[in-house]
Amino acid sequence: MAKLAAKNSPQSLRSKYLELLRRGLSQAADELIEGALAGSSLEPEQIYLEVLMPAQRSIGRLWASGDLSVAEEHRATQITLAQMDILRRAMKPLERSGKRAITACHPDDPHAIPCRVVTDFLNRDGWTVDCIGCCPPVEEFVAFVHQNAPDLIAFSATMIDGAQGLRTYIEAVKRDKPDLPIVVGGAAFAAQPELLDDLGHDAFARDILEAVQISRELVGLPNRTTDLDTLLTLIGRRIQELRARKGLRQQDLAEKAQLDRAYLSTLEHGKQNLTIGAMLKLANALHVDVAELVRADGPSTI
Ligand code: B12
Incomplete structure (x- = not known):
């Protein structure tokens, strides 16, 4: 079960995607991203911001350190542009605002x-x-x-x-x-x-x-962040990101916060209307302010 969660996490998808970018395997990248869209609980927005974008930044670092040539970086960028297109189409647009x-x-x-x-x-x-x-x-x-x-x-x-x-x-x-x-x-x-x-x-x-x-x-x-679903998704992502930064598995954080792991999993996927008590336990276990849990930053490193 833990293995399955790790398989579907943005982090594991990111490492696989980066490897395909490095090797220029565009069809395999199509399959990976399409597979993630179809088979995992990750939303297209999350794959876009937490898989593609950090991978692009890693490509930049690899180029800067001489591990990738300019042509290889260009090839990787073209692959990502194609994936951005797939994800853009997969995102459900909200009602037109007229703006x-x-x-x-x-x-x-x-x-x-x-x-x-x-x-x-x-x-x-x-x-x-x-x-x-x-x-x-x-x-x-x-x-x-x-x-x-x-x-x-x-x-x-x-x-x-x-x-x-x-x-x-x-x-x-x-x-x-x-x-x-x-x-x-x-x-x-x-x-x-x-x-x-x-x-x-x-x-x-x-x-x-x-x-x-x-x-x-x-x-x-x-x-629109007053919209409950959006807010819960943002909080879930934030918890997941802070947990990953501390190198904790879901099970570890659940134990530290004295919460059920399955409950934590639904929280991280924004599928659970978390209580203030649970928020406080998680903030304490992660050693952050409660306010930190409602910030909407994506991770900047892979
Ligand atoms: C692809 C790429 C290119 C492509 C660009 C293709 C394109 N159409 O965009 C090309 C090949 C053209 C290119 C050229 C160069 N590049 Co370049 N490039 C990259 C690379 C690998 C990826 C860029 C990318 O798409 N990142 C993904 C984006 C979306 O992430 P992001 O920029 O962090 O954006 C996020 C936030 O910043 C925020 N955000 C961004 N914009 C906005 C706007 C608003 C309104 C808001 C709210 C938020 C927001 O949201 C984004 C998504 O999370 C980066 C590596 C990197 N770290 O990004 C290097 C990088 C940016 N490039 C770099 C360099 C040095 C160059 C060159 C100077 C190289 C050279 N010697 O020729 C040239 C530029 C020449 C010139 N005329 O000035 C350096 C910049 C270093 C620096 N800080 O100055 C980087 C960081 C690589 C590195 N590690 O050294 N590059």
């Missing part, structure tokens, strides 16, 4: 995949999204914004230069449309938060789920 967004990154920052990720998750949340990836020159971008009349712009920055360059774009957009909300996010800001100083944006989101939440707030849509 429109543009997602983009700076032209000097060729990392357009994060724009695609923000796009997929806003789409899932009911937005209509124009994903343009790397921006055209500033005047053309402003004209595009004018023509498409979005309710929000989400800028992503992976490279430091890209993050700095966004200032010019934000200034130009704000000159034309001072009230158009702009949310920013991405690895560059996570690495150097001071890049956010005087950037001119309206909000910064630490991760994709937070971006979706903040975007809703910025345009006055009701917050």
Whole structure:
């Protein structure tokens, strides 16, 4: 039973997926992800954010350490793009909100995949999204914004230069449309938060789920995390992530928290309306604040 749970965990799927990326086995990657969608209790959103994205970051590390060539990294990235497409289709979109967004990154920052990720998750949340990836020159971008009349712009920055360059774009957009909300996010800001100083944006989101939440707030849509299922899923993922970080098996954590392992399993899958008492026991067993359990970050390392 424990073996089965481990087999279906995001961590084990991630290691298998990374190995296929390294070896460039695209068909096997199709089979692995399709199999996980069909046969495990993991949601497509979870596979997307907790399997594909960390694996991409690992590919970056392998490339940086010389363990993968540039061509092998490119091949891995193409495989992941194909899987993102499969998962995007598997995610059930929520009711259309009537809101429109543009997602983009700076032209000097060729990392357009994060724009695609923000796009997929806003789409899932009911937005209509124009994903343009790397921006055209500033005047053309402003004209595009004018023509498409979005309710929000989400800028992503992976490279430091890209993050700095966004200032010019934000200034130009704000000159034309001072009230158009702009949310920013991405690895560059996570690495150097001071890049956010005087950037001119309206909000910064630490991760994709937070971006979706903040975007809703910025345009006055009701917050969907008040939806019980979403909240329970977020809490479940958080418990699972904190447990994995401490190297604990479900059984270990259940014993420490004096909870039933099967109950913990349903909690981690967001299928159980947990009591405040259980939340407190888990927080104590994990040595974290209760508030930590309701944060929505995905794991950043494999
Ligand atoms: C694929 C890739 C490329 C591809 C990009 C393809 C594409 N269409 O995007 C290509 C080959 C073009 C590329 C080029 C380069 N790359 Co590159 N690349 C990567 C790699 C392996 C994966 C990127 C990726 O898709 N990650 C998955 C994403 C989605 O994860 P993420 O960025 O963390 O995004 C998450 C959050 O940040 C957040 N988020 C992101 N955006 C946003 C936006 C909003 C609004 C919000 C709320 C949240 C949010 O949500 C995401 C999902 O969880 C990374 C490794 C890595 N660590 O990511 C290196 C990496 C980013 N690249 C790197 C480098 C150095 C380069 C090059 C400079 C290499 C070179 N010498 O030529 C060039 C860039 C050249 C230039 N013109 O500047 C470095 C950057 C180091 C640094 N910090 O400066 C990395 C980290 C690799 C490494 N370990 O060294 N790269």
